[in-house]
Structures are given as structure tokens and as C-alpha cells.
Amino acid sequence: MKEVLRFAASRGIGDFRLIAVEQISIEDQLRDLCENPRCPSFASSINCPPYEMTPAQFRNHVQAFSQVLAFKFDFPVEAMREEGRNQAGRLLHETTAAIEHKAKAQGFERACGYSSGGCKNTLCFEHDECAALAEDGQCRHPDLARPSLSGMGVNWHKLSKTLGWSMIKNEAGEANPDAETVMMAGLVFLA
């Protein structure tokens, strides 16, 4: 575990914590928000609804784990416009995958990393479609692309409050006009 934490610390992330699976709230109604009001990432790749795990499936899946490495980046608001947002999303997917690979190498053979936001607008923004959604298609970035936690119903507001992390939007979806940073976070489940 020490090696995994040391590796996470070396990735330039804003903060990371080792938490219990029970601290993560997975809620059906949050997945519904992907569809109504419709998120631009909805149905854009296999890693967003309706193609990724449902909240019920994800709740069942995480029962096989006890510990989770939660980590976040805080990007300056001005860096999160258009291309900058894509680059930030790519960094998040890369970091999630890198921590997952490190955990596996350190003996957490079933480690699973999950990211925030969809991979279509970050890893495949220059393509018209998700290659994995094409018939018999394969993901262009299987080593990097990870499913979206929000799309599986993870309540980031609850978790952020528990961890003392601040989000730019409140639970009603209103942005804080005074916020200077935008948080993007991931979870790596360890077992």
C-alpha cells in the first residue's frame, strides 16, 4: 500500500485519501440526471450511460472491495475552457489508469480505476464517434479510458464534503462565482 500511495503522491495530484468503500454513496437518481437534463456525454461512449454499469450493478460490484484510493486535481477555472478541459480530462484518465496499473503491480490484482466525466470528449474528441460503440468495435485507448463515476451514481458532493474537498457547483448544480478552481477526481478500488 505504501508504494501505491507514494506513486499517487508522485503524480502531481492535489490530494488523495485512502477511504472505506462504505464512504461512497451510489444513488440511482444521480444516474438519471445524465439523461434528463441530458449531459453532452450521455451515450457518447461505452464509459457513460446507458452503456456503463447502472448504479445497482456498481453497488454490487464494489462489495468485493474494502479500500479505495480517492484522489483529485484542482484546475484553475481559466484553464478549463474548451481544449484545456479536454486536456484536464485526459490527465485524469491517465492518472486513474496509472494508479490502477501500479496497484496491480503491487499485488492488488483486482484493482479497478474509475474516472469523472466521459472519455469521448477527452480521449477521442477529434473523432466523430466512440470506436467501441461501432459494431465489433474496440476502444482506441483501452489502457487509459475508464468509466465515469457520476454516470454510475456516485455522489461526489457527499464524498467531497466528507473529505473536505470543494466543488465548483453545489448540489443544485449552481456554480460558485467566486471559485478559483475546478475539482476533477477519480477512485481506484483496491483488492
Ligand code: SF4
Ligand atoms: S473509443 Fe474513445 S470514446 Fe470510445 S471508450 Fe474508447 S476512449 Fe472512450
